[in-house]
Amino acid sequence: MEELLGRVIAGKVTDENENDYYVQIAGTTFRLDKSEIKKPLKLGSNFKGFTYENENHEMQITRDAPQVQVDHYGFGTVVRTQRTLGVFVDVGLPNKDIVVSLDDLPDMMELWPQQGDRLLIALREDAKQRLWGVLADGDIYAAIAQPAKKILQNSNVIARSYQLKLVGTRVMTDHYELGFIHPSEREREPRLGEELHARVIGVHDDGTLNLSLRPRTYEAIDDDSAMLLAALEHSEDGHLDFSDKSDPAAIKAYFGISKGQFKRAIGHLLKARKITQHDGQLWLVPTEATDTTEETQD
Numbered sequence: 001m002e003e004l005l006g007r008v009i010a011g012k013v014t015d016e017n018e019n020d021y022y023v024q025i026a027g028t029t030f031r032l033d034k035s036e037i038k039k040p041l042k043l044g045s046n047f048k049g050f051t052y053e054n055e056n057h058e059m060q061i062t063r064d065a066p067q068v069q070v071d072h073y074g075f076g077t078v079v080r081t082q083r084t085l086g087v088f089v090d091v092g093l094p095n096k097d098i099v100v101s102l103d104d105l106p107d108m109m110e111l112w113p114q115q116g117d118r119l120l121i122a123l124r125e126d127a128k129q130r131l132w133g134v135l136a137d138g139d140i141y142a143a144i145a146q147p148a149k150k151i152l153q154n155s156n157v158i159a160r161s162y163q164l165k166l167v168g169t170r171v172m173t174d175h176y177e178l179g180f181i182h183p184s185e186r187e188r189e190p191r192l193g194e195e196l197h198a199r200v201i202g203v204h205d206d207g208t209l210n211l212s213l214r215p216r217t218y219e220a221i222d223d224d225s226a227m228l229l230a231a232l233e234h235s236e237d238g239h240l241d242f243s244d245k246s247d248p249a250a251i252k253a254y255f256g257i258s259k260g261q262f263k264r265a266i267g268h269l270l271k272a273r274k275i276t277q278h279d280g281q282l283w284l285v286p287t288e289a290t291d292t293t294e295e296t297q298d
Contacts (some may be wrong), residue, residue: 004028006070006123006131010048011061013041023047023061030061037063052131054095066092073122073136073144078113078193087113089121089133098123100133106164106192117193118160138163141172147207148177152200159198159211161190171196171211179209186213224257224265228282229274231255238284243277 004025011025013032021032021041030051041047050065067074068091076089079097086105088097100121105112113119120140121133141162159179163170169181169190181190181198190196190213202210232240242251244266248259255262266282269275276283 003070003125005051005053005125005129008048008050008065008069010046013043013045013047016041016043021047023049025051025061028059030059032061032063052093052096053129054093055097056095060095062093064092068092068098068121068123068133070123070125073120073140075118075120076133078115078117078119080115081112083109087119089119091121091133098131098133100135104133104135111164111189111191113191113193117191117195119193120162136162138170141170141178144176145172145178145207146176148173148179148200148203148209149207150203152177152209153203155200157198157200157209157211159196161192161194161196164189164192171198173209177207177209179211181211181213185211222265222268224261225268225272227255227257228262228265229269229284232275232282232284235284240282241280242282243280245280 009025011023011030013021014024014029015022016034019034021034021037023030023032030049032047032049047061049061049063050069051059051061054060068076074091076091076098078087079090081087084102086100086102088099091098098121100119119133120136122136123131124134125131157173157175157177157179159171159173161169161171168183169186171179171181171190173179179198179200181196183189185201196211196213198211198213200209201212204210232238242254242262244263246259246262251257251259251262257265266275266277270277274285276285
């Protein structure tokens, strides 16, 4: 069989039954579901559609061609993994998922895409007329990328990882900007195809981004800060008779931490605009106030 699968190609309608038409292309017959066709087809007429082998190993042709085709890249959603084979990707066909081979996936299985992750792939047909997913490389991503604007500095973006290297993770944002995450800017290595919520820490002249997965300083509230914040939230009127000038023994007796830990916790919460300190007391800042200030703070 010549290469016929994974493409939009034309053939001739040669037969039909109650549920299907049959379209012949280069000596191969493809089933066409009649539910797709609004106006009946005549025998001998031409029909153009996307060809593939469905999950029942039947040759099928469909009018509803997916974006992902041979030499055509599009995003698909991972639906399951199989250790001995690879990952199965939904590209929009009703009865066929496309496999990305384990040979094309990271050596460490924990970095494989999981259900719900998305991959940019095209199709290839092997010598046995099987369709496989082909991961887009850096050149493909560069070809579809949009340059980032300087205004993105310090903003939050949603990105998806497409290349995992020892030097860092390459990603594309949901607005098609290219980005890079250095290992020092993450707590763990992202999976291939994982959606990431990142922060822009640099915009290069070439329109690419440096990103961080670490929280802003004011967002990184430690356990002591969280405990102090909870104490304020549960106080009767949103304040406590403590400050960074309070007696160490009183702090230890009430909070169970040292004065040094207490002062650091106060510092974090002040920077985060969660609290204020005056008249020897700590005061909780109303939620509405913190919501409006955090947008402009780093």
